[in-house]
Amino acid sequence: MTYQGLIKTISEIVNNDDIIKENLTLVYELDEITHKKMDEHLFYTSNPSDAIFEHKDVVEVILGGVTVKFIKK
Numbered sequence: 001m002t003y004q005g006l007i008k009t010i011s012e013i014v015n016n017d018d019i020i021k022e023n024l025t026l027v028y029e030l031d032e033i034t035h036k037k038m039d040e041h042l043f044y045t046s047n048p049s050d051a052i053f054e055h056k057d058v059v060e061v062i063l064g065g066v067t068v069k070f071i072k073k
Contacts, residue, residue, distance in 0.1 A: 013026070013066060014064030015064070024065075024066050025069065026067070028071070030070055031073055035070055039056060058071050059071075
């Protein structure tokens with residue numbers, strides 16, 4: 001699974017009104033490179049450009065009411 005594939009999959013879930021999202025948590029187990037890319041993307045999307053990035057083993061975000069966790073394999 002690629003980084004772009006993850007973004008597309010999550011977007012499809014969030015935007016699909018037929019999927020019940022209440023209490024929904026998705027957990028993605030990613031290889032180290034993809035995990036770091038996702039962590040960086042989410043960090044720089046939600047922080048000022050001068051913020052210092054520190055990579056985490058578990059990344060958790062709420063997107064459109066869906067909790068998404070990214071963990072390393």
